[in-house]
Amino acid sequence: MGTTLQNGIDSAKAGRMEEALDFLRKAAEENPNNAEVWVWLSAIIDDEEKQTEFLQKALVIDPDNKPAQRGMAFLRRKKFIAPK
Numbered sequence: 001m002g003t004t005l006q007n008g009i010d011s012a013k014a015g016r017m018e019e020a021l022d023f024l025r026k027a028a029e030e031n032p033n034n035a036e037v038w039v040w041l042s043a044i045i046d047d048e049e050k051q052t053e054f055l056q057k058a059l060v061i062d063p064d065n066k067p068a069q070r071g072m073a074f075l076r077r078k079k080f081i082a083p084k
Contacts, residue, residue, distance in 0.1 A: 003027070004023050004024075004026050004027040004030055005023070005024070005027040005031075005034065005036065005037055005040070007023045008020045008021075008022075008023030008024035008026075008027055008037075008040060009040060011023055012024075012040065012043070012044050017044050020040075020044050021041075021044060021045070024037060024040055024041045024044070025041075028041065033061055034061070035057075035058040035059075035061040035062040035065045035068060036058075036067075038054040038055065038057045038058035038061070038068070039054070039055065039058045039065065039067045039068050039071065041054045042054035042055045042058070042068075042071055043071070048075060048078075051071070051075060052072070052075055055068045055071045055072050055075070056072075059072070
């Protein structure tokens with residue numbers, strides 16, 4: 001059995017999003033200063049405001065976190081692309 005974070009990542013990769021969300025929420029409670037937790041949480045939810053909030057938390061913890069930087073850039077670009 002892996003860590004709570006790893007269990008969340010494994011669940012997300014397997015497409016079990018509700019299970020992943022449960023594991024990742026617990027991981028965030030266990031270690032709120034782990035940027036990777038916040039990046040993964042942002043990746044599995046649909047709420048753009050929450051995605052932004054979680055990515056910002058990750059960047060406060062680790063300003064050089066590349067996945068969080070890419071996620072923020074993606075969300076910024078998405079706002080400027082008109083839907084088809």
